[in-house]
Amino acid sequence: MLKKQQLYNQLKQHIQLQHWPAGTVLTQQQLAEQYGVSRIVVRDVQQALLSDGWLEPHGKAGMQVPGFSAAEAQELCLLRLQLEPLALQLAAANMSFSQLGQAEDLLGYIAANKSLAPYQRGELNWQFHRLLYQSCAKPHLLRLLDQLHQQVSRYLGYQEEALAYADTSAAEHAELLSLLRRGDTELAGKLLVRHITEAGNLLVQLLQKQQGAR
Amino acid sequence: MLKKQQLYNQLKQHIQLQHWPAGTVLTQQQLAEQYGVSRIVVRDVQQALLSDGWLEPHGKAGMQVPGFSAAEAQELCLLRLQLEPLALQLAAANMSFSQLGQAEDLLGYIAANKSLAPYQRGELNWQFHRLLYQSCAKPHLLRLLDQLHQQVSRYLGYQEEALAYADTSAAEHAELLSLLRRGDTELAGKLLVRHITEAGNLLVQLLQKQQGAR
DNA sequence: TTGACAAAAAATGTATACATTTTAAATTAG
DNA sequence: CTAATTTAAAATGTATACATTTTTTGTCAA
Numbered sequence: 341m342l343k344k345q346q347l348y349n350q351l352k353q354h355i356q357l358q359h360w361p362a363g364t365v366l367t368q369q370q371l372a373e374q375y376g377v378s379r380i381v382v383r384d385v386q387q388a389l390l391s392d393g394w395l396e397p398h399g400k401a402g403m404q405v406p407g408f409s410a411a412e413a414q415e416l417c418l419l420r421l422q423l424e425p426l427a428l429q430l431a432a433a434n435m436s437f438s439q440l441g442q443a444e445d446l447l448g449y450i451a452a453n454k455s456l457a458p459y460q461r462g463e464l465n466w467q468f469h470r471l472l473y474q475s476c477a478k479p480h481l482l483r484l485l486d487q488l489h490q491q492v493s494r495y496l497g498y499q500e501e502a503l504a505y506a507d508t509s510a511a512e513h514a515e516l517l518s519l520l521r522r523g524d525t526e527l528a529g530k531l532l533v534r535h536i537t538e539a540g541n542l543l544v545q546l547l548q549k550q551q552g553a554r
Numbered sequence: 555m556l557k558k559q560q561l562y563n564q565l566k567q568h569i570q571l572q573h574w575p576a577g578t579v580l581t582q583q584q585l586a587e588q589y590g591v592s593r594i595v596v597r598d599v600q601q602a603l604l605s606d607g608w609l610e611p612h613g614k615a616g617m618q619v620p621g622f623s624a625a626e627a628q629e630l631c632l633l634r635l636q637l638e639p640l641a642l643q644l645a646a647a648n649m650s651f652s653q654l655g656q657a658e659d660l661l662g663y664i665a666a667n668k669s670l671a672p673y674q675r676g677e678l679n680w681q682f683h684r685l686l687y688q689s690c691a692k693p694h695l696l697r698l699l700d701q702l703h704q705q706v707s708r709y710l711g712y713q714e715e716a717l718a719y720a721d722t723s724a725a726e727h728a729e730l731l732s733l734l735r736r737g738d739t740e741l742a743g744k745l746l747v748r749h750i751t752e753a754g755n756l757l758v759q760l761l762q763k764q765q766g767a768r
Numbered sequence: 769t770t771g772a773c774a775a776a777a778a779a780t781g782t783a784t785a786c787a788t789t790t791t792a793a794a795t796t797a798g
Numbered sequence: 799c800t801a802a803t804t805t806a807a808a809a810t811g812t813a814t815a816c817a818t819t820t821t822t823t824g825t826c827a828a
Contacts, residue, residue: 343782367809378783379810380594387601401790401809415692422636478629480705484698491694557812581779592813593780615779615820 347375347385352394355405356459356497362407365398393491408498410547416492417540423485424469424536425529430476432525440521443471447513462496468513472520499546505539561589561599566608569619570673570711576621579612607705622712624761630706631754637699638683638750639743644690646739654735657685661727676710682727686734713760719753 351371354360371382386403389395398404446468450461466489473485512535519528565585568574585596600617603609612618660682664675680703687699726749733742 369809378781380782383810384781391605399790412694415694418640418692419637419694419698422640423633426632426636478632480626480629480633484633583779592811594812597780598811613820 343377343381344384347377347381348388350375351385352389352392355389355394356494360405362405364405365402366395366405367402392487393494408495408547410544410551413492413495413543413547414540416488416495417536417544419488420485420492420536420540421533423481423488424473425532427473427476427478427481427485428532429525429529430478430481431473432520432523432528434475434477435472435520436475439471439475440517443468443517446471447510447517451510458500459497462493465509465513466493472516495543495547499543501546505542509535509539557591557595558598561591561595562602564589565599566603566606569603569608570708574619576619578619579616580609580619581616606701607708622709622761624758624765627706627709627754627757627761630702630709631750631758633702634699634706634750634754635747637695637702638687639746641687641690641692641695641699642746643739643743644692644695645687646734646737646742648689648691649686649734650689653685653689654731657682657731660685661724661731665724672714673711676707679723679727680707686730709757709761713757715760719756723749723753 360366366386368379368382368386371386372379375382386395390397390403393406395403396406446464450456450464450468456464469489470482470485473482476482512531516528516531516535519531574580580600582593582596582600585600586593589596600609604611604617607620609617610620660678664670664678664682670678683703684696684699687696690696726745730742730745730749733745
């Protein structure tokens, strides 16, 4: 299983670093040669990247590296807003103190390691959110949220400026946690909505500016 | 592309007809022999059925035919409630008369062919819903809704009694359409919520009764 | 009998080879 | 020169073969 996972990571990273810029068409053969694996492996990886939003179909042959659009970012934000507060609300009832503690630890770890790569910081931030939602005990919902995050993370990798939002983010994360500890689900939900909205708006604005500049 | 699509349909149907009952573990080799294709094809199809909810992972080898649970049905219903009204609301603004007409035609077709197979009736009903949501112009949202329907349809295929709900369903569909024509998005949304809730409750009750009976 | 361990069987991962489809290029008729 | 058609190239689908992993079976010692 290593070759597959390995190629998955490497190709994803290469796309993120724009080694294959948006619009590039990647064929099975090409990738197989390039990365020194058989087409079978490439097929599987392409399929995985397809459902994670890192590739998109291109006619009947090849897959294309997708671009970025403010509209898509907005849509992803909308979906987060629709699903994450729900997950939080459902989870709040069943949340254990050990989970709250885990989340606290995670925040501490992020705060302590100021020099984390933006990408890793983003992943850890999501793990925090994920922890809060975990105890909603709705497998499908959690799967959807993971998928959504995948897609959003593609944008965050592209617009690293959006990750500079990290400071505000950390403060809000901490507040979210304290509200949950206190059992104030209502306020926590509202804060979460604001939190997601802010991050979304920043991202969308950056993208609009950039699109306008062309 | 035919072999793949063919096996996909056939295997899905066989699962629905309980030719492979819930809990059965299906290996690549087994399926390859059984259906007379190579393992490569089976792999692809298994993967597709996995993401559509018709198979689930089983340790490190084989895939398992999933069972049914009231809890899962409830969750799927919840997700529909969270996403479909949103799609309808967004779509209502951009909906064209030709689309409303298409939807009307579809209802007529369903009403006219009383003897449609339950499965086909279900698919057509979904196409109706889908038409109403189409003009929301949110690709990700629409994709999620399609996925959700896939999962729900597995339950409907199992609990055909839930499809007997079809009569009420048809009436509500017609009313939904007339509300949209009149531009009353608000009421249409509320009706949709009731519509989804009713169908969900019926399904969940059937499943609970059945689970209790064991 | 039970449980750990080793050997065999089975299942999946991966590579290569061939078949079919799709795309691109080249050729020719208008 | 353009456009349509044919031909060659390239890409994907599928099958088979081999490698690796996982599961099962069987054996033996406690």
